[in-house]
Amino acid sequence: MTTPLHAVRGELLHFTADPADAGAAALAHLPDGLLVIDDGHIVETGPADTLLGKLPSDTRITDYRGKLVLPGFVDTHIHYAQTDIIASYGEQLLAWLEKYTFPAERRFADPAHAAEVASFFCDELLRNGTTTALAFATVHPASVDALFEAAQQRRMRLIAGKVLMDRNCPDFLADTAQTGYAESKALIERWHGRDRLLYAVTPRFAPTSTNEQMTLAGRLYAEHPGVYLQSHVAENRAEVAWVAELYPEARSYLDVYERYGQLGPRSVYAHCIWLDDTDRQRMVSSGAAMSFCPTSNLFLGSGLFDLDRAHELGVRVGIGTDVGGGTSFSMLQTLNEAYKVLQLKGQHLSAERAFYLATLGGARSLYLDDRIGNFEPGKEADFVVLDPQATPLITRRMARADTLSERLFVLMMLGDDRCVARTHVLGEAV
Numbered sequence: 001m002t003t004p005l006h007a008v009r010g011e012l013l014h015f016t017a018d019p020a021d022a023g024a025a026a027l028a029h030l031p032d033g034l035l036v037i038d039d040g041h042i043v044e045t046g047p048a049d050t051l052l053g054k055l056p057s058d059t060r061i062t063d064y065r066g067k068l069v070l071p072g073f074v075d076t077h078i079h080y081a082q083t084d085i086i087a088s089y090g091e092q093l094l095a096w097l098e099k100y101t102f103p104a105e106r107r108f109a110d111p112a113h114a115a116e117v118a119s120f121f122c123d124e125l126l127r128n129g130t131t132t133a134l135a136f137a138t139v140h141p142a143s144v145d146a147l148f149e150a151a152q153q154r155r156m157r158l159i160a161g162k163v164l165m166d167r168n169c170p171d172f173l174a175d176t177a178q179t180g181y182a183e184s185k186a187l188i189e190r191w192h193g194r195d196r197l198l199y200a201v202t203p204r205f206a207p208t209s210t211n212e213q214m215t216l217a218g219r220l221y222a223e224h225p226g227v228y229l230q231s232h233v234a235e236n237r238a239e240v241a242w243v244a245e246l247y248p249e250a251r252s253y254l255d256v257y258e259r260y261g262q263l264g265p266r267s268v269y270a271h272c273i274w275l276d277d278t279d280r281q282r283m284v285s286s287g288a289a290m291s292f293c294p295t296s297n298l299f300l301g302s303g304l305f306d307l308d309r310a311h312e313l314g315v316r317v318g319i320g321t322d323v324g325g326g327t328s329f330s331m332l333q334t335l336n337e338a339y340k341v342l343q344l345k346g347q348h349l350s351a352e353r354a355f356y357l358a359t360l361g362g363a364r365s366l367y368l369d370d371r372i373g374n375f376e377p378g379k380e381a382d383f384v385v386l387d388p389q390a391t392p393l394i395t396r397r398m399a400r401a402d403t404l405s406e407r408l409f410v411l412m413m414l415g416d417d418r419c420v421a422r423t424h425v426l427g428e429a430v
């Protein structure tokens, strides 16, 4: 017994390259297209009128005509334990961590709290069309179990890890170099590669780990081929100055991570604002990726990310919401603020480029573009269905939008979770 094919009809849009490199050839657009799915994976895409006649008669058709179907969004930096402190007033990074973040993360010592937040968090990602995320848990190993369990129940692709933090933090959130290493290793063995779940070694940032813990974090990353490493770098000027005091031997903040063996493929650094070109070159040559987190960078007053420079030098870049320093789970709202950050840099983010970054660009930055990021045959069928008539204002503005480019721009400037009509994971609506 084989299950019948599933075909999704709608306006299909995905990317096969970066529009900044390939121009219009980077886009694949089918105004009335069919996405054919077998057992959660994409079989083919094509115009509905040619494909419909060829499909077996028992094919299940889901009709999204009038809506846009895009690959699921990829959020390359987010903190699930900060869900409850999103939109906390008045501070920049270091004071914000002390005043809001650490007390919120303390509550994850309770596994029941962790499970409740993890469920909400995964539902909220999906409600916003995000089907893959790279997420921080807290220092508590059970917080990682809770998040992976919630993602596993929803069949989501999720990368996450236990925070490593053994200095410059409250005692109630500190591990030690040895316990952090042992607990991370046990979590890797339990979760990495199970279903769609992958593990990320997660030193919070250089100031909150001792030299010994930094060494062991690098070792975990080296000892487990295929695991990720996530951290923060060069977000805030006071933070950068503090790192220079703590690590006087390092050439730069990024160099600290490199000295401890934490730069390489599948390492992802959030923010990357206060870097120089040597740092950017080191990211290119090592294969590391940047996560651009515009809503967080504006909210915490951190600074303006230089996308053009990253692109000129060839660094991998994805988009991160960075909830709860970031102010929205919505990738559409995040692209809105990315556009504005780049305006202040004198740079121009086209809508095509923005949606590329939120889909295939994110997948490439995570080395997952062989499995997700677009609608090429064989890929996992994660997709988001966007409603271009979700609100009266968007409907009105869309009526004046003539080109695909303009319609996408309206969606990213005016859209949010209200525009997400449906999210599908491995082919199925959630």
Ligand code: GUN
Binding pocket: 079, 093, 097, 101, 204, 205, 232, 235, 296, 322, 325
């Ligand atoms: N740097 C170290 N920890 C954090 C965090 O939780 N959020 C942000 N935005 N930056 C950090």
Ligand code: ZN
Binding pocket: 077, 078, 079, 232, 270, 322, 325
């Ligand atoms: Zn962060």
